[in-house]
Amino acid sequence: MMEIIERLKVKGITLTPQRIAIVEFLGKSVAHPTVEDIHKAIKRKYPTMSMATVYSTLRLLKELGEIQELSIMKRGKACFDPNPKLHHHFLCRKCGKILDMDVDCPIIKKGWVSGCRVEEAQAYLYGVCSECLKKEQSAKE
Amino acid sequence: MMEIIERLKVKGITLTPQRIAIVEFLGKSVAHPTVEDIHKAIKRKYPTMSMATVYSTLRLLKELGEIQELSIMKRGKACFDPNPKLHHHFLCRKCGKILDMDVDCPIIKKGWVSGCRVEEAQAYLYGVCSECLKKEQSAKE
């Protein structure tokens, strides 16, 4: 994730310890954290870290195209994906986990559809993940 | 939309004038209205109609599978689609309009993906709609 830091530096973005901490946390996260998740995690290191700072840094990173915010919401809370590239998501209704889907849909992508210019695309699948299905199976036996 | 009313009756749902008004409004709406849109429209006929009633009726209809709530949000507000069948949506960043997309994606649908059971799927496309593109074009000339 140091590449992000480099790009921010090149763009003249002020690199505060808080911002670096957020970028580093996002870089190693795989769970599509909410603002609260991020705040809680970083508060251990920086006890004064405020929600306002987390919100503003996330907005900055989003505007710079370094991360993406998902339209799917974890129980009403926004969540973020450190991977800004086009990919889709699966939300498990049992455990609430969000999984990245590496499916390449020929239609849901940038380009043209019915005369409209598509600049961004996101697909959301909802259901039960393989882990939860396994648990259901064992419970039955 | 009278079929919905029929189905509600069969299921033993109490049919109040307010609920009927909401169902009728949704039935003839094509613009994916927000809760506020619905409330405002019906308030003309029923001046005492409260937001709480709109919210509770929408939740009821959603739980019964008669309508769907979109994960895409009109400026932070939830919006609803009277068509509960699987289809996708396009949000125009210029005019804010949401269009139904009649594309049949072979991957973004119910079924199985990577060991997960997909019960519901929604794809969202973001960009500029054909109308706004036309306006842009004329402005240039």
Add this chain to the structure above:
DNA sequence: TTTCGTGCAAATCATTTGCATTCCA
């Protein structure tokens, strides 16, 4: 009569904003 829906107001909760203080370049 008894249950259920309505509508008002108050409560909730995520997110935003104002502003004084502090920090990076």
Add this chain to the structure above:
DNA sequence: TGGAATGCAAATGATTTGCACGAAA
């Protein structure tokens, strides 16, 4: 040093909830 970032608290705005009243079976 100067402009930008931080952090606190207060404000905002969508949605939910509690509860008394009224309507429906």
